[in-house]
Amino acid sequence: MLEQTFRARDYDEALRKVKRVLGSDALILSTKHLGMGHGNPEESVELTVVAGVDALELKRNQPIATNHKKSQPLLARMVDQGVMESLAKRISRNTQHYKDTRNSWSTREALEQTLNADLQFSGPAGAERRVIAMVGPTGVGKTTTIAKLASHASLQQHRKVALVSIDNVRLGATEQLERYAQLIGVPMERAHNSESLGLALSKFHEEDLVLVDTAGRSPRDKRAMADTATCLHRAGESMDVHLCLPASASRRELQATIDHHAPLHPNQITVTKLDEAIQYGGLLNSPTLSDLPLAFFTTGQRVPEDIELATAARIASLLTGEELH
Ligand SMILES: Nc1nc2c(ncn2[C@@H]2O[C@H](COP(=O)(O)OP(=O)(O)OP(=O)(O)O)[C@@H](O)[C@H]2O)c(=O)[nH]1
Numbered sequence: 001m002l003e004q005t006f007r008a009r010d011y012d013e014a015l016r017k018v019k020r021v022l023g024s025d026a027l028i029l030s031t032k033h034l035g036m037g038h039g040n041p042e043e044s045v046e047l048t049v050v051a052g053v054d055a056l057e058l059k060r061n062q063p064i065a066t067n068h069k070k071s072q073p074l075l076a077r078m079v080d081q082g083v084m085e086s087l088a089k090r091i092s093r094n095t096q097h098y099k100d101t102r103n104s105w106s107t108r109e110a111l112e113q114t115l116n117a118d119l120q121f122s123g124p125a126g127a128e129r130r131v132i133a134m135v136g137p138t139g140v141g142k143t144t145t146i147a148k149l150a151s152h153a154s155l156q157q158h159r160k161v162a163l164v165s166i167d168n169v170r171l172g173a174t175e176q177l178e179r180y181a182q183l184i185g186v187p188m189e190r191a192h193n194s195e196s197l198g199l200a201l202s203k204f205h206e207e208d209l210v211l212v213d214t215a216g217r218s219p220r221d222k223r224a225m226a227d228t229a230t231c232l233h234r235a236g237e238s239m240d241v242h243l244c245l246p247a248s249a250s251r252r253e254l255q256a257t258i259d260h261h262a263p264l265h266p267n268q269i270t271v272t273k274l275d276e277a278i279q280y281g282g283l284l285n286s287p288t289l290s291d292l293p294l295a296f297f298t299t300g301q302r303v304p305e306d307i308e309l310a311t312a313a314r315i316a317s318l319l320t321g322e323e324l325h
């Protein structure tokens with residue numbers, strides 16, 4: 001990331017120069033008045049700036065200008081919530097556009113509309129058979145999310161559900177899933193490679209929903225990630241791969257986790273532990289950084305209560321602090 005200095009006769013001219021060279025996303029790090037004593041009236045002021053999203057992220061934790069807060073409260077709020085600044089600016093602009101064209105809309109309603117146009121949401125499941133593998137960092141809530149989904153599908157929607165564990169890493173992991181399977185009253189199989197996973201899936205070929213639990217692995221363990229990828233991809237049945245990401249993760253952590261899990265080819269995002277988050281930026285950053293649809297939000301440890309379909313309405317409500325009606 002490169003700092004650049006721009007000198008000009010006055011600040012307006014210096015800003016114009018910055019915009020011409022770096023565009024409007026440049027971030028001003030410092031301003032200096034060189035004064036006439038500097039000798040060149042064409043260079044009376046100096047701006048030091050950086051350009052690009054990373055530069056903007058650097059400033060994320062610094063208070064944004066007070067006038068910014070007054071004139072664009074939604075932008076200020078989103079930045080405060082850890083939303084990437086370039087993204088927050090775009091969303092706030094679009095939201096203002098909706099508010100200007102629909103006078104009666106609240107900020108929350110306009111933001112919801114913007115998010116629906118800007119992000120993808122998986123929406124409710126159809127009636128067709130689905131196989132879903134949950135992947136993600138250790139302890140993010142994969143197994144608990146599977147138990148919640150299994151319980152809803154089996155006990156409330158009366159669908160045929162089965163569970164498969166390919167978590168042979170953590171002591172007691174399979175037993176954890178087995179216990180849930182017993183409580184919910186659904187069958188469960190263990191698998192340890194693509195062949196046994198394939199066998200388990202074909203055994204459950206009549207089930208409407210098969211949920212596959214995987215082991216959380218250290219992001220640095222590339223071999224383990226490759227093993228899980230091979231196991232899922234060679235099992236012989238196409239499946240949805242949900243990457244579980246914690247709501248409280250910073251942009252950098254999210255980006256690293258998304259990159260590390262790329263070999264698993266996730267096609268949906270589930271954001272976990274919303275109840276533990278003190279900022280909700282991850283809800284916008286996750287789908288933006290991964291370019292994937294949001295499927296579920298998990299909101300606590302209780303099985304099966306603490307899970308909901310991911311919606312723009314919920315994000316808009318959390319970000320504006322305005323309740324849903
Ligand atoms: N607060 C909160 N805790 C959760 C949520 N989902 C899961 N947990 C808790 O997080 C802990 C880990 O949950 P697991 O489901 O075992 O996580 P995992 O991703 O399967 O973990 P590994 O298999 O070890 O990688 C447990 O104590 C869960 O009760 C949630 O939405 N909110």
Ligand SMILES: [Mg+2]
Binds near residue numbers: 216
């Ligand atoms: Mg687990």
